[in-house]
Amino acid sequence: MSNTDFTIFSSTQLREFTTEVFVHFDVPYDDAILAADVLAYSDEHGIDSHGIARLKTYFDLLRTGKINPKPEIKIIREKSSTATIDGDNGLGLVVGPKCMDIAIQKAKLHGSGWVSVCNTNHYGAAGYYPVMALKDDIIGLSMTNTTKGVAPFNGAEKMLGTNPLAIAFPAYKEPPIIIDLASSAVAYGKVEIADRKNEKIPEGWCIDKNGYSTTMPSEMINGGALLPLGSDKDGSGHKGYCLASMVDILSAVLSGANWGPFTVPFAINSALPEKQVGKGIGHFFGAWEIDGFRDKNEFKTNIDEWIHTMRNTLPRPGTSGVLIPGDPEREAYQLRMRDGIPLHKEVVNSLMDIASYTGINIPS
Known part of the structure; x- marks a missing residue:
């Protein structure tokens, strides 16, 4: 790919443009800033598949009234450390952070918080949510089911989503460990x-x-x-299939959302599933107070030691050595905040389409 295929934008430019687009479709200003922050997290950390490249799809769904810009998020079932929430068909980029915050607040009160969510939409990068918990030295967990696109182990048709999951652990002096992966290959x-x-x-x-x-x-x-993580029997693809099944059940079956092949597609022109078995798609969030298990500072110090031990592993020939989960995203963040965010010309063209429709100036 040549450099002419990409245009460089600053993070601030993209955040402002994204916020204005959401506001244009009656998303409340504070919610628009929040949604823009979730997308910006991906672009700033090198997760190009989940950032502003997805804005055109959100634009299409809002424009055609398929997403509620002003949802009334309701707790429909609750115990002290658990809750099920109806997202009222809102932007997953808004519903997700608000529900993760509920899990965090429950963890502060009860030691742990568990929140399942139905009637919501695509929530961006799974890693955004456990990172929310790190500012309070809380371990965070996030997962979501997604539109069918993955064949189950030994299957030859789409039945499950990429169904990502993410977890984050705070460290003491080292950066946190942030694990974010799809259950597909x-x-x-x-x-x-x-x-x-x-x-x-x-x-x-x-x-x-x-x-x-x-x-x-x-x-x-x-x-x-x-294909599921592991691909086939030679790569132990059944393990990825089992992970995807776990995410699907916790996110959708537990919350009352659509599961498996019945999950609502995240695309304007995709055909709807033959039937609906729930409401929207589903998310699942978790949060744990470390003090409920051991002294928080001792734990964080041990995490530092764990990181040092892994970094000092003898590297395989031809590699640069062992990385800590979250390292590639941190490196991308440093580069992109300094040099800007490169967007492929097709993504830029999609932003131009949005600008033409809304009258919002595209960043120059």
Whole structure:
């Protein structure tokens, strides 16, 4: 890819543009800032598949009235440390942070907080949410089910979403450990990026519409499916399938959202599933107070020691050595906050379409 395929924007420019777009569609200003923050987290940390590249889809869904810009988020069932919440078909970028905050507040009161959410929409990068808990030295957990795109182990059609999960642990002097992964072999957005760049994808990521392995992104996008983490029996693909099942059940079956192949698609032109078995898609959030298990500072010091031990691992030949979960995103953040955020021309074109419709000036 040449440099002419990308345009550099500052984080501030993208945040302001995104906020204005949400406000244009009657999202309250504070909620618009919050939604923009979730998307900015991805762009600033190098998670290009979940940042402003997704704004066009949110734009389409808001424009056609398929997302409620002013949801009344309600607790529909609750005990001291648990709750189920109806997101009133709001932006997942707004519903998600508010529900994660409820989990955090429950953890402060009761030692742990667990929140399942139904009737919501795509919530951005899973890693955003456990990071919210770190400012209070709380361990955070987040997961969500997503539109079907992944074949179950030994299956040849889409039945599950990429169903990501994330968890974050605070450290003492070291940066926190932040684990954020899809339960599929790869996130769907990475296949989109490869297709956008006209590049092949690695073997083991996808199958075509006939169930055969493919390295062509278009063959997955047009009727194929992603594979679960591990891909096949040789890579222990059943483990990724089990992770995806866990996320689907905790996020959707537990909350009363749509699960499995009935999950509402996050795309304006996608056909709806044959039936609805719940309300919207689902999220699941967790938070733990460390003091409920051991002294907080001792734990954080041990996390530092854990990090030092892993970093000092003898590296495999031809590698740069062991990384700590969260390192690539931290490195991307430092570079992008200094040099700007590169957006592919197709993403820029989508922003231009939004600007043309709304009258909001696109960043220059």
